[in-house]
Amino acid sequence: MNILDARTTDNASLNESLRALSGSCSIIGCVGERFIGAGLSDKTIDISGTPGNALGAYLNGAKIIVHGNAQDAVGDTMNAGEIIVHGNAGDAPGYAMRGGKIYIKGNAGYRAGIHMKEYLGKLPVIIIGGRCGSFLGEYQAGGLIVVLGLNNDGKRIVGNFPFAGMHGGKVFLRGRTDGVIFPDKVSARTATNEDMMSVESYIKEFCSVFGINADEVLSSPFTVVTPDSANPYKRMYVEN
Amino acid sequence: MLLKEGQIRIPSGCAVSAVISREGNLMSGEKIVASMAPMHERSNGLGGGFAGYGIYPEMAEFYAFHLFFDDKESKKECETYLKEGFEIVKAEPIPVRKIPAITDEPIIFRYFLSPLRSRIADAQVDEREFVARAIIHINVKIDGAYVVSGGKNMGVFKAVGYPEDVGEFYRLDEYSAYSWTAHGRYPTNTPGWWGGAHPFGLLDFTVVHNGEISSYDANRRFIEAYGYKCTLQTDTEVFTYIADYLLRRKKLTLEETANVIAAPFWSTIERKSPEERERLTYLRNVFSGLLVTGPFSIILGFEGGLMALNDRLKLRSMVVAEKDDRVFIASEEAAIRVLEPDAVNVRAPEGGEPVIVRVQEGKY
Numbered sequence: 001m002n003i004l005d006a007r008t009t010d011n012a013s014l015n016e017s018l019r020a021l022s023g024s025c026s027i028i029g030c031v032g033e034r035f036i037g038a039g040l041s042d043k044t045i046d047i048s049g050t051p052g053n054a055l056g057a058y059l060n061g062a063k064i065i066v067h068g069n070a071q072d073a074v075g076d077t078m079n080a081g082e083i084i085v086h087g088n089a090g091d092a093p094g095y096a097m098r099g100g101k102i103y104i105k106g107n108a109g110y111r112a113g114i115h116m117k118e119y120l121g122k123l124p125v126i127i128i129g130g131r132c133g134s135f136l137g138e139y140q141a142g143g144l145i146v147v148l149g150l151n152n153d154g155k156r157i158v159g160n161f162p163f164a165g166m167h168g169g170k171v172f173l174r175g176r177t178d179g180v181i182f183p184d185k186v187s188a189r190t191a192t193n194e195d196m197m198s199v200e201s202y203i204k205e206f207c208s209v210f211g212i213n214a215d216e217v218l219s220s221p222f223t224v225v226t227p228d229s230a231n232p233y234k235r236m237y238v239e240n
Numbered sequence: 241m242l243l244k245e246g247q248i249r250i251p252s253g254c255a256v257s258a259v260i261s262r263e264g265n266l267m268s269g270e271k272i273v274a275s276m277a278p279m280h281e282r283s284n285g286l287g288g289g290f291a292g293y294g295i296y297p298e299m300a301e302f303y304a305f306h307l308f309f310d311d312k313e314s315k316k317e318c319e320t321y322l323k324e325g326f327e328i329v330k331a332e333p334i335p336v337r338k339i340p341a342i343t344d345e346p347i348i349f350r351y352f353l354s355p356l357r358s359r360i361a362d363a364q365v366d367e368r369e370f371v372a373r374a375i376i377h378i379n380v381k382i383d384g385a386y387v388v389s390g391g392k393n394m395g396v397f398k399a400v401g402y403p404e405d406v407g408e409f410y411r412l413d414e415y416s417a418y419s420w421t422a423h424g425r426y427p428t429n430t431p432g433w434w435g436g437a438h439p440f441g442l443l444d445f446t447v448v449h450n451g452e453i454s455s456y457d458a459n460r461r462f463i464e465a466y467g468y469k470c471t472l473q474t475d476t477e478v479f480t481y482i483a484d485y486l487l488r489r490k491k492l493t494l495e496e497t498a499n500v501i502a503a504p505f506w507s508t509i510e511r512k513s514p515e516e517r518e519r520l521t522y523l524r525n526v527f528s529g530l531l532v533t534g535p536f537s538i539i540l541g542f543e544g545g546l547m548a549l550n551d552r553l554k555l556r557s558m559v560v561a562e563k564d565d566r567v568f569i570a571s572e573e574a575a576i577r578v579l580e581p582d583a584v585n586v587r588a589p590e591g592g593e594p595v596i597v598r599v600q601e602g603k604y
Contacts, residue, residue, distance in 0.1 A: 011281070032278030032574025050574045052278070069586060071572055072557050090573075090588065091557055109588050110554045133554065133590065159590065160508060179511075 006030045006049060018045065027051075032071070037064050041081070053090075056083045059100060072109070075102045078124070084209055091133070097124040097143065101202070104128045105210045107151070110159065111135045116169060118142030127206045134159030137225075141168040146199055146206075148174045148217060156180060163225055171225040172199055174217070182225065191222040254438075254450035255279035255403070255424035256558075257575045258539045260546050263565040264603030266294060269412030271579050272420040276403040278574040279424060282450075287425025287437035288406035289398025291446040291541045292417035294604055296393050302329050302352040303371055306388040306395050306441075307378075308434055309347040314384030321382060325374055326353040334397070334410065341405035346386075346434055350395070368488060372443055373467075380469045386435040391444025391543065398423075398437035406437075418604055421541045423448035427474075436472050440480040444543040447483065449476040450571055451536030451556045462529030476538075482530050483540050494540075494547050498594035500527040502552045539569055545598040554591030561586040567597045 002021045006014055007029040014033050018025060023043065027036065030049030037045050038054065041061035048067045055071070056064045059078040069087035073095055081100045091109035094102050099122040107130035114135060116124050124143035130151045136158045137145055149157040156179050163171065163186045172191060173180070182188045200218065207214035257275045261267060269292060276288070296304055305322075309315040322328060330352040336345070353371075360370045375387045389396035394417075397410040403424040407413075423438035439446035453459065453475035460470045460478055466489070468481040479501075486492045486500060503524045509517055524531065535555030540547045548569045550558050559573045561583035568576040568583055576583050589595050 030574075031577050032572055034281060050577050052572070052574060069573055071574065088586070088588075090559075091554070109557075110591070133588070135553075160505075 006033050094126045101125045103206050106130045108132045113145045114138040116140050116143035132158045136162040137171050139165040143169045145171040167227045173223045175220050177223050187228040188225045191224040195224045255282035255571045256448045257570040258421040260419040260597050261565045264418045264599045266416035269415045272422050273407030275575040275578045283424030284426045285402050286427050288403030289423050289437045291396045291421045291439040293394045293419040294417045295415045299352045300393040305351040305390045307349050308386045310384030318382050318385040325359045342401045342409040389441030396439050396441045421448050421539050436474050440476050442480050442484050445483050446541040447479045449538045454534030494596050498549050499523050500530050501532045502592035503531050544604045548595040550591045552592035
């Protein structure tokens, strides 16, 4: 295993070293180094410390594991690969994501999964173990977001104004959704067995990564949120 | 000639960081300076600054004015003005360390002042109002003189440069404070100028700010009706005056001030309990001109405490954490990890949710 010490280098050279080395790599001592692993397709990167903003931006197949919290814009516009965060993530994880998986054990900040999209076989997936801030899934155009709400602090599973402008994809919220205000243009209903079949494998994988009892997590009812017609913004923009 | 702030507007991020000891324990400036390093890319070298509270314990009873002067003439004119209203207990250059990264500094002086009782009586105002008026007078009327800060037992140290260099320039490792705030600037609407760097100060209030106020002109019009003068066109200045107006003059609490500046949406207010709804509606209606829109994360410093606040949409990042008696606030968690690697309770406050930290009474 290659080891890079973030304390002895700067952002740019850290990423240059990361690109240059072959095989997997461990980065130790991170304090805010930006764009770690940006665009990478071929390695596993294990990070300790606090990596900086835009971790795994444009990720193209590599796997990133963070043993701590991540900052803002994790997996910005990522195309493929996996990002696993053993803590909380900041604002806007999975912004405009178009493929791959982001698993966050703890909470996510504001604007998780906004502008996510999918096309044919490309299905981006974000699973958040805790809760999310406001504007979850704003302008979501595709992909899958699951929020498990595994905290016991009594706070609402998502903040204000979720799913505004959502016109594609699906969001699953586990457990009670009291106090969540859904916009007019989405439908929120209890997930059926069939709905659950489309997410079960991801939730099980999430649970096995973080050592959580999957049966317990899945035993709770889920709410599934989808746009309420196939193309609700058709009238507002061009025919497509 | 370089146009100064207020003379030109250029339509663009910043970094903030703070640490406070709830028990009033003094901390050297070294760490707060170091905390800005991981956020280097958030600044562009056109402004950095720090505010320290509790730094002048031997002179704690006097107002400490930190001043920038363009030249000797403006300094002379300003001193003549000061002597009319104050006893100048001590006047000295603020010690600096000459480093290549910081150049073109103005004349940087500090004055420890005691306002003259007779002049306060003449003006028929309280002491703090008297001092605030003097600060505004100097900034507006005395060309080439600019009051950087003017509270007791505190001071602002700012310059054009990266915050790490500004900290070294002002020798902040030689000061100890129970509360520090810091700013790295990426000026977006105005050119960088020494006076325009953050923190902005009036009396003991200081503000560091990351963001851009969309409501600047509406806020400016409101606040200028109450004797303030926004001289710089930079949005942070207006925050400082709003804080002074609401907290000192209208005697609002910090929570109420936060509810004015980052008032919840009407749709959010509707969902509150009847009493809370009435309270929030009252504040939004009475102080509608002080609602600040657009992205911001600010840290307000004052004697004995700090308040951090995000805009209600939370368009800028802010992280809070603690360890023992200390509370940390920064744009990024990485900055907090530099201040304290083992910080706990790391969390991101919600948009419009004030984080208020006070030093125990009698400990500052």
